[in-house]
Amino acid sequence: MVQKKYKPIMFLIKNIAIIITFFIGILIEPYSPDQAPLKNLIIITFLLIVCIYIFSWLVNSISNHGRLFIHRIELSTFQKYSSLLAFGYFILLYIINENIQSMLLLFQSSPEVIVTCTAIALGAGFFEEYLVRGYLFNLIQRFLKKYNSKLLITSIVTSIIFGLLHLFNLRSGTVEGVAQQVFYAFCMGLFFSLVKIISNSIHIGAILHFLFDLQFGIYENTSTHMSWSVVVLLFLPLAVISIILIKSLEATVNANQNLLMEV
Numbered sequence: 001m002v003q004k005k006y007k008p009i010m011f012l013i014k015n016i017a018i019i020i021t022f023f024i025g026i027l028i029e030p031y032s033p034d035q036a037p038l039k040n041l042i043i044i045t046f047l048l049i050v051c052i053y054i055f056s057w058l059v060n061s062i063s064n065h066g067r068l069f070i071h072r073i074e075l076s077t078f079q080k081y082s083s084l085l086a087f088g089y090f091i092l093l094y095i096i097n098e099n100i101q102s103m104l105l106l107f108q109s110s111p112e113v114i115v116t117c118t119a120i121a122l123g124a125g126f127f128e129e130y131l132v133r134g135y136l137f138n139l140i141q142r143f144l145k146k147y148n149s150k151l152l153i154t155s156i157v158t159s160i161i162f163g164l165l166h167l168f169n170l171r172s173g174t175v176e177g178v179a180q181q182v183f184y185a186f187c188m189g190l191f192f193s194l195v196k197i198i199s200n201s202i203h204i205g206a207i208l209h210f211l212f213d214l215q216f217g218i219y220e221n222t223s224t225h226m227s228w229s230v231v232v233l234l235f236l237p238l239a240v241i242s243i244i245l246i247k248s249l250e251a252t253v254n255a256n257q258n259l260l261m262e263v
Contacts, residue, residue, distance in 0.1 A: 014062050025052060034112075038111050049122065052122065069200050072200045093234065125210025140154045140157055151250040155190055163185040
């Protein structure tokens, strides 16, 4: 009885700690290779990694370590091929976005630039994934628990939040450029939700997010923009594929409620 009495209090404390740790991590994150000497940048990055570890541990402690199901969903033939299509399209976007060239350019740069870009990508990949696909995904699932799994609704809501987080880039970018960031972040968010559902974990999506953001000049935080037709043509297919597959997976889960873990 004593354990049940203090469980809500501990849950509240962890929620507060998650929010505080998130903002501390954002403040620690280096913003420019000119911010400090290399030694100081390495120390800042080390502190950031420690903060990421604490943050991820806190999120894992209230979200079953990012797991939604007792074991991974056994995919149907349609779901397997659709998953391959989604991951293939993600790789295509990675290539079209010139991430490979940017990463090669990064590792030909100064140590200060390498450390800064790696730290920023780590912060974006792990803080954003554990906040949105870990913490918020879990909270929404708790709220919707009595309405079955509702994986699609949770995925859409968290992806909208993920997209809106990029409004902070209005500090240094154009309105149209940031609006496009919000749109393609929403589309990418649906894909990362799909990764979470299929892999039954957060960290795989966090690693993919980190690799996608690991680019030369990420610290410049500028929002260049293309024509809207190009942005929609590139990113909307990933969102559509992800939505169709998440809906299919939701039907699988609803047909076998024993898959769901207690939240």
